[in-house]
Amino acid sequence: MTTTADYPLKVNYCGICSMPPEYCQNGPLFDKCKEWMEDNLPDDYAKIFLNKTAEELEALTLGNEKKKQTRGGKAMKNITKKQEVQRRIIVGRSMRARKKYVTLVRGLKTCDLDLKKCSKAFGQKFACGSSITREDEITVQGDVVDDMVDFIIDELGIDINLVLDGGDIKD
16 A cells, blocks of 8 residues: 655654754754644654644634633732842952962842853953852952952943952861
8 A cells, every 4th residue: 555645745843943943842852843844844743743623723712812821820929029239349358378369259240240151351451260160259369459449430431339358268
């Protein structure tokens, strides 16, 4: 029992992962593929994901004209907003080995600064190694606390009242 096919075959491909629609569910971008297919290939979407014909899918969408309920209900009223975090940048030094120091900069995230960009800028300005060591801390090799405070105020545009000299910091 063989079926005849008209050649050349017309195969639809996904606009996200560039695979045939049957294989999208095996790809890494399945959710995006599914959304794209729902908009651009509704017949294939209905056949593959809903196991329905195009007419049945159209009947479902026409019946769903009422507004969807949002999740949460009464419980959502009790959620409080995040507390305001005090904006403060602390610059201090910590002993690394005998007479060697590293400069620690903490609190850059409270001023909405990108740690990765700041770390790179510190390394270039002071010609030393600089890295992100914790969630909100940058370590700069060398004792450059005074210069660091000036750099943060002048170059990053942070108010002088927000930058504090933390002195010697012990971890």
